[in-house]
Amino acid sequence: MKNAEKGFTEKELTRREMIGTMALSSLALSALSPTTQAQPVIEAEQAANNVSNGEGLRRIGEIKSKGGKLRGTIRVTNQVRRIPGGSDVMLRYYEGIDDSGVIWPPTSDPNSAAPYLPGPTIRARIGDTVNLVLVNNVDPSKFPNSLDTGPGENHATGSGCDVVKVPPNPVAQYPDQVGDKYPNCFHASSTTNLHFHGMHVSPRGTADNIFLQVRADKTISPTDPKVRRAIYDVFAAPPPQTYAQMPASWKNYQASLIGNYNKTAPYNGKRGLPPDLRLPIPSPTQENFPEWAIGVYPYNFLITPPPVQGNSYKMGQAPGTHWYHAHKHGSTATNLYNGLAGAFIIEGQYDDDLEKIYPDLRNTEKVLVFQEAAEAPDLETTLALISPPRQKPPVVNGAQNPVIDMRPGEIQFWRFVNAGVGAGWGGLKASLWDKGVTVKQTAQDGVQFSWQSYQEQALLESDDNFASGNRVDWLVQAPAKAGDYTLFADLNRTVKLLTLRVSGSEMNPAPQFPTQNNYPEFPDFLKDISDSELTPPGQTVTFDYVPNPNFKTAPTFTIDGKQFSEDPANFIKVNVGQAQEWTVRNPTTVPFRIPHPFHIHVNPFQIVEINDGTQTFAIPEGKREWWDTRIIPPGGYLKIRSRFVDFWGQYVLHCHILDHEDRGMMKVVAVEDPPAHLFTTAVHHH
Numbered sequence: 084m085k086n087a088e089k090g091f092t093e094k095e096l097t098r099r100e101m102i103g104t105m106a107l108s109s110l111a112l113s114a115l116s117p118t119t120q121a122q123p124v125i126e127a128e129q130a131a132n133n134v135s136n137g138e139g140l141r142r143i144g145e146i147k148s149k150g151g152k153l154r155g156t157i158r159v160t161n162q163v164r165r166i167p168g169g170s171d172v173m174l175r176y177y178e179g180i181d182d183s184g185v186i187w188p189p190t191s192d193p194n195s196a197a198p199y200l201p202g203p204t205i206r207a208r209i210g211d212t213v214n215l216v217l218v219n220n221v222d223p224s225k226f227p228n229s230l231d232t233g234p235g236e237n238h239a240t241g242s243g244c245d246v247v248k249v250p251p252n253p254v255a256q257y258p259d260q261v262g263d264k265y266p267n268c269f270h271a272s273s274t275t276n277l278h279f280h281g282m283h284v285s286p287r288g289t290a291d292n293i294f295l296q297v298r299a300d301k302t303i304s305p306t307d308p309k310v311r312r313a314i315y316d317v318f319a320a321p322p323p324q325t326y327a328q329m330p331a332s333w334k335n336y337q338a339s340l341i342g343n344y345n346k347t348a349p350y351n352g353k354r355g356l357p358p359d360l361r362l363p364i365p366s367p368t369q370e371n372f373p374e375w376a377i378g379v380y381p382y383n384f385l386i387t388p389p390p391v392q393g394n395s396y397k398m399g400q401a402p403g404t405h406w407y408h409a410h411k412h413g414s415t416a417t418n419l420y421n422g423l424a425g426a427f428i429i430e431g432q433y434d435d436d437l438e439k440i441y442p443d444l445r446n447t448e449k450v451l452v453f454q455e456a457a458e459a460p461d462l463e464t465t466l467a468l469i470s471p472p473r474q475k476p477p478v479v480n481g482a483q484n485p486v487i488d489m490r491p492g493e494i495q496f497w498r499f500v501n502a503g504v505g506a507g508w509g510g511l512k513a514s515l516w517d518k519g520v521t522v523k524q525t526a527q528d529g530v531q532f533s534w535q536s537y538q539e540q541a542l543l544e545s546d547d548n549f550a551s552g553n554r555v556d557w558l559v560q561a562p563a564k565a566g567d568y569t570l571f572a573d574l575n576r577t578v579k580l581l582t583l584r585v586s587g588s589e590m591n592p593a594p595q596f597p598t599q600n601n602y603p604e605f606p607d608f609l610k611d612i613s614d615s616e617l618t619p620p621g622q623t624v625t626f627d628y629v630p631n632p633n634f635k636t637a638p639t640f641t642i643d644g645k646q647f648s649e650d651p652a653n654f655i656k657v658n659v660g661q662a663q664e665w666t667v668r669n670p671t672t673v674p675f676r677i678p679h680p681f682h683i684h685v686n687p688f689q690i691v692e693i694n695d696g697t698q699t700f701a702i703p704e705g706k707r708e709w710w711d712t713r714i715i716p717p718g719g720y721l722k723i724r725s726r727f728v729d730f731w732g733q734y735v736l737h738c739h740i741l742d743h744e745d746r747g748m749m750k751v752v753a754v755e756d757p758p759a760h761l762f763t764t765a766v767h768h769h
């Protein structure tokens with residue numbers, strides 16, 4: 084497809100024209116900037132500095148499942164860390180702990196700031212039970228611009244949003260001058276949770292529950308016997324379907340923590356929250372899971388096995404390259420800038436079959452986590468998010484342009500995760516390599532290709548396969564000739580993503596790409612959603628950018644004309660078990676062409692038709708890749724099909740430009756299991 088929308092020269096021009104024609108405060112002006120896409124703000128000198136220092140690719144520490152159980156702890160804490168090519172800033176980061184102790188990040192040089200890194204990689208297998216503890220040990224006092232103290236509770240304005248004031252100006256630059264309003268504003272970035280992106284699991288309770296809000300408590304230790312007791316009682320039971328089913332030890336423990344939090348949380352310079360701001364203590368017999376937890380949360384779910392006789396599943400979990408990240412509405416962008424994301428690899432038949440072709444596959448496999456950092460006082464100041472600061476070239480596993488070594492002719496399996504914040508840099512494309520490197524894509528968004536899709540390689544030159552949220556699996560074959568080969572991040576080939584260094588003796592015998600005979604088996608549940616399976620009429624979903632009529636404040640980001648809301652009237656409602664075809668539209672072409680990436684939780688989708696604003700392309704049966712995140716072309720649409728099967732509950736679809744999401748471009752999808760659970764229940768409050 085054409086890529087006019089990504090030509091950032093045009094975009095820059097448009098912006099300059101706007102600057103020339105409107106008298107605005109600098110903040111309001113920059114607030115009109117549509118995205119935090121890195122391209123427009125990369126400066127030539129930075130690109131020129133983006134030369135490899137020869138640093139080898141950092142291998143990320145892994146929490147691995149054993150005997151069918153993934154046991155581990157993800158601890159969120161904070162430290163001064165070094166932005167590659169930038170300065171040292173206070174950041175939140177993920178620490179990984181398994182049965183042997185802290186496995187990630189590596190101990191760093193005490194004489195300099197620790198590097199900016201993704202979280203540990205989690206590696207499990209289809210059918211495993213995930214018993215993962217999230218601990219929130221962030222010290223909110225280290226992030227003074229985030230008033231992380233609850234809805235409506237804001238020391239300066241009571242707005243519930245983070246506040247940025249530049250004295251002596253009495254008006255808050257954020258949110259007042261921007262015009263953002265709670266809950267669709269930046270806020271509560273020391274509150275967190277985990278989203279399991281790409282996973283076909285329940286959106287409720289102790290699974291992929293993004294409505295959960297885990298407040299920071301730096302006193303909680305995952306090794307405290309009382310904490311362990313409460314958590315391991317949860318893990319000893321099957322994944323709970325209702326809060327009532329949670330063990331008493333957990334409920335009592337959290338009730339005491341919430342009570343204590345209400346008495347001691349800082350408010351207006353004192354300790355203790357006023358009555359209307361206190362967190363409710365859940366009833367031990369209530370069905371709905373509470374929205375709040377203090378300091379710690381036990382994630383307990385099964386990685387969905389394939390549908391087979393004897394189970395009731397309609398879809399299985401696709402084995403592949405998935406990921407996890409913080410997903411608290413209002414702070415997702417901030418936390419991803421901080422680096423709160425990691426790969427979640429789910430192995431299965433796909434890997435086993437590839438390993439039969441490449442016996443050394445698991446030793447040479449590369450997990451490549453792409454991240455975007457922005458240099459700002461603490462990556463926290465909302466001003467910095469609205470007015471993107473000097474954004475740095477992207478990093479892979481914490482380094483700019485790291486080096487990967489291969490032998491001539493060798494084939495390796497590379498898994499890319501885009502854990503960035505914006506719409507990407509223009510796709511992960513074979514043509515962005517220096518000549519000589521051969522690439523075959525085997526999966527998109529953690530879902531393996533059919534043999535037909537593999538042969539077609541339709542996404543190998545896609546501009547739209549690597550926005551924030553996307554994953555790409557490549558088989559990469561090194562050239563026969565020794566030397567350094569660059570993979571560029573951007574279409575202008577100015578920013579280097581990584582370097583392949585080819586040296587040593589040639590592989591003998593020379594490895595070959597898969598053939599039809601040895602290509603990984605394609606699971607039945609990933610076969611096309613047929614016309615006859617669909618329940619009409621489906622839905623039309625429209626992502627829109629709405630400029631403020633007087634241009635004095637920022638535009639709003641909406642879906643179907645509304646910012647994110649928990650009013651059930653705004654929900655998209657589907658009955659569990661249905662397959663539907665939806666049209667997902669992006670009319671944003673004025674004043675910028677914004678490639679909003681559409682993302683939906685829990686179930687992946689197939690694309691059957693794409694309109695890029697001028698032309699319509701049908702994707703034939705047998706060649707319909709699965710996605711969970713896909714850029715909607717500006718001025719165009721996607722026609723998608725998805726199965727809303729296996730799991731009922733409320734979850735979300737949203738723009739994966741994460742500051743758009745935080746500011747309202749998100750919508751609840753309510754999947755009902757009639758007649759037991761009614762749409763009319765609004766379970767959550769933000």
Ligand SMILES: [Cu+2]
Nearest residue numbers: 679738740743
């Ligand atoms: Cu968007």
